[in-house]
Amino acid sequence: MKTLDKFRTFYRGTGRRKSSIARVRLIPGSGKLIINELPGESYLQFSPNYLRISFAPLKLLGLTNEYDIYVQVEGGGLAGQADAIRLGIARALCIMNPVNRYGLKSEGLLTRDSRVKERKKYGLRKARKAPQYSKR
Template sequence: MIDLTKLQFTSKQLTAICKKFSYFESNPNSKLKFKPDPESNVIYPGKAEALGRRKSSVAQVKLTAGKGTMTINGKSATSYLQKNLFLLTRIEAPLYFLSLNDYVSLSITVKGGGLIGQADAIKLGISRALCNYNIDYRYPLRNKGYLTRDARIKERKKYGLKKARKAPQYSKR
């Protein structure tokens, strides 16, 4: 590990470094200091926010360093998801993958869609919040597929058809 405080830069070099890396900022003492990326939703170290979407569900995830509690719309995760183990494991997959299930507390607000769509929106929101929490988690989560947004949505109904693609019965004669 390189000790950045012992490196000496001219002010022009330091300015160039600061422009190149948005999370480093120079202070009047010419030392490098951690600064969250303004485009990410990092509030301050130890907290992060993110948004996850799936079909018509939208989940707002607030992540804090904590004891591993998870609340969804003011209820515990098990009661909100009706004790469905399939959905619970689906939601907690990114946390278990990074072994953070006991060190991070989550407060989630989710709207729209059904339970499965909401669960997938929450999973994506948790993954994005973990990336905002620590940028080092991005590569393993990306490789595992947790940061990929499932873009499949319901196809609209077309006029002249009964559903999106179902046509009325065709008679030749």
């Protein structure tokens, strides 16, 4: 828990997915989402799927209109960024109230998805794709 000034308290969480990193701040407010200083809906291209993914922890706990969410996100694409935001929000909610951990953990919202792109190997075209084999 940190304070912006004497009266405003906020909670911080960091989420990662693929090559995306999201730094999330939850501030008591009206439920607006600001990503990289843009409205969250426009940043996520008005995609209901990305918005649903991002708000999943708050919806699960019934806190959708209780906190303003400020996010600094970098790297990756929108799918990875939405998942990183979800993890950052879930971690901030756990810091806010440790009782929240049980519900979030049982839904799998606190598990970091560690799958990242595999590196390319020499002699291959991609990570695993080999050149066509010719017998003769």
